[in-house]
Amino acid sequence: MSLKDELTQIRDEGLEQISHTDDLKELNDIRVHLLGKKGPITTALRSIKELPVEERPGVGSYANEIRDDLTNGLTARKEQLEDAKLEAQLESEQIDVTLPAAPVVQGQPHVIQQIIDEVVDLFLGMGYQVLTGPEVEEEKYNFEMMNLPKDHPARDMQDTFYITNDILMRTQTSPMQARTLEKHNFEEGPLKMISPGIVYRRDTDDPTHSHQFHQIEGLVIDKNITMADLKGTLVTMTHEIFGDKFDIRLRPSFFPFTEPSVEVDVTCFNCMGKGCDVCKHTGWIEVLGAGMVHPNVLNMAGVDSETYGGFAFGLGPDRFAMLKYGVDDIRDFYLDDVRFLNQFVKRGI
């Protein structure tokens, strides 16, 4: 076989090999083999010197042509394989942007805080200011200025954690009445305030009592406020929190800081007024204390009780939450068990 034919065969076999490989590494091995120092082209070129002088240039330039053909073949195949590799990668790593995103765990206020927020929002809408006060309170505000002098038997109604003789953990949010009355300037308008917060009592924990719970105090003082205003306000709140089907009932009661005083009952959530075990067959459940502010409370805070008067109420949002969601043990709210608390997720906030 002539050297030219040999070169043609090297090219044809080389191009055949190149077209059959699908692997970039293998393609590189082929390149090294065909065009490398020990490859068939180099070997063929070396043997040119054995040809007659007049044939040498022709075979030399033919050998260069063959090398160019192989180089071009290698380059083209390399591009093809790289494109195919990229294509496959793009295909396998495709992201479907229309798929629903993985859910993000979202926090939410505790169910009792949700009730407090609902009540506060309602009263803000009715023009009340929202105030908060100290949980470590002076005995003077918690009792004395609420018309509960020392040794008054009604102090026993709220068993107290004392820190010193004069400082205690407040047993109710009512001291905020005295604190606000002391500061309010009635020349600037009536006093309408709501005060949510935590209170403490030496109550033995049971399904409806906790030693630490929440209260929301409400106070409205102006000229010509009547008990009808109190009832109207409580009916509005009941409808807002529990729904329009719920009614309220006022029962005569006693609080030293209101006269007259009432306990307020809401339609039983369980039987809707028919009577059941939950409401002890009365159809009603007690939710808050209220009344017309006692003149002594106004006078002690420097407000003229001859001119001004009004109503106050104190409700327990923990009990509200029990009623609203039919929870039969108040202590469940404080266990921080997410399986329990997740039942009260407010969808869509």
Ligand code: FA5
């Ligand atoms: C009072 O605390 C009065 N300060 C309320 C008041 C304010 C009356 C203004 C008049 C005018 P009482 O002790 O009843 O009242 O408590 C009020 C509410 O707090 C109760 O109706 C109940 O919902 C809640 N509550 C009382 N004790 C506990 C307790 N140990 N655990 C959970 N909630 C309680």
